């Protein structure tokens with residue numbers, strides 16, 4: 001394709017993505033379905049350029065105030081993630097001069113919000129929680145792509161064996177620093193055609209997500225509920241920890257997401273998982289399990305702001321209002337899920353949000369209203385699950401993961417035991 005045509009397509013894609021009326025990954029996929037003839041390299045350039053602009057939207061929109069022509073084209077030039085020489089082939093002499101000028105601007109001289117690229121309502125509580133210096137590190141890490149983490153299906157194989165199988169396929173990996181189940185792979189090699197993937201020895205899963213399953217500590221023969229199972233990332237980890245025994249219910253209100261669990265379940269070799277769509281958190285099915293369950297994991301619907309490395313559009317699509325309505329939902333789901341836990345059983349509340357509003361505040365609300373539950377400090381639970389450096393992963397009694405500190409998504413977890 002001619003360089004200019006590809007830049008024009010990047011501008012067209014940006015016009016759609018920057019509406020922020022639906023998730024960016026869906027917009028990108030729909031765009032590729034419309035432009036079927038695009039090759040893999042062109043798709044990579046277009047998608048990565050769109051993501052780069054979404055990540056640095058404030059900065060790029062500021063810089064794009066100068067120059068002329070459609071603003072999306074200037075944004076595409078600023079965020080270009082393809083070959084530099086190829087890009088030069090698309091530029092007019094005026095565009096070349098403009099790009100040179102704006103790229104020479106010293107970014108350190110710009111206003112803080114143009115450097116961190118976060119909306120005020122989000123920047124403020126994060127800066128308050130971390131202090132200015134560490135907040136800058138967080139903001140920087142949120143603007144980097146995430147590494148590819150894999151979870152070894154320990155029901156089928158050992159981490160060292162999977163690592164060797166990956167190496168034999170030309171893919172280098174290293175054990176994740178905290179999770180005993182994880183491997184980290186540099187770059188983004190396609191792994192879904194490898195035998196080690198198709199036979200279910202390995203799944204793609206962020207190390208932070210693995211740690212949530214580890215602290216849930218589901219054991220052989222137990223009755224376990226993954227309340228917000230979605231496509232089952234944590235379900236599969238729990239089922240493997242249970243060594244394919246006992247009964248593991250995977251509940252979700254979204255049948256569509258549960259459908260995505262099915263092929264993963266088939267690969268995993270697990271037969272102890274019972275996926276079921278529920279109408280809402282007070283569904284009859286939930287009531288029938290009251291007081292019967294050993295472990296309940298609530299991986300609650302949340303703002304997803306701990307996953308900005310992968311889903312940078314969330315910072316523009318969420319708002320104080322959406323967080324407020326999520327908080328109501330989170331408290332209601334936790335309340336309902338708790339009823340299923342039997343005396344001596346464990347309840348885990350987790351999010352992939354960085355905001356105390358969705359984390360510590362929800363946990364405090366639950367503890368305050370429930371004298372019959374003891375909050376369990378997470379550090380010994382992590383250490384008991386053979387997680388290295390457990391003390392580095394907690395804030396007080398809670399699990400608190402940060403992309404800039406732990407190279408994981410930003411997860412939170414609180415754990416209670418029913419007396």
Ligand SMILES: C[S@@+](CC[C@H](N)C(=O)[O-])C[C@H]1O[C@@H](n2cnc3c(N)ncnc32)[C@H](O)[C@@H]1O
Nearest residue numbers: 228229230232233234252253254281299300301
């Ligand atoms: C953070 S996602 C779960 C991700 C999943 N656990 C995984 O590891 O892949 C939250 C899920 O909660 C589900 N959900 C939303 N409201 C719910 C409710 N009232 N009861 C159960 N699940 C709900 C959403 O459909 C979504 O799949």
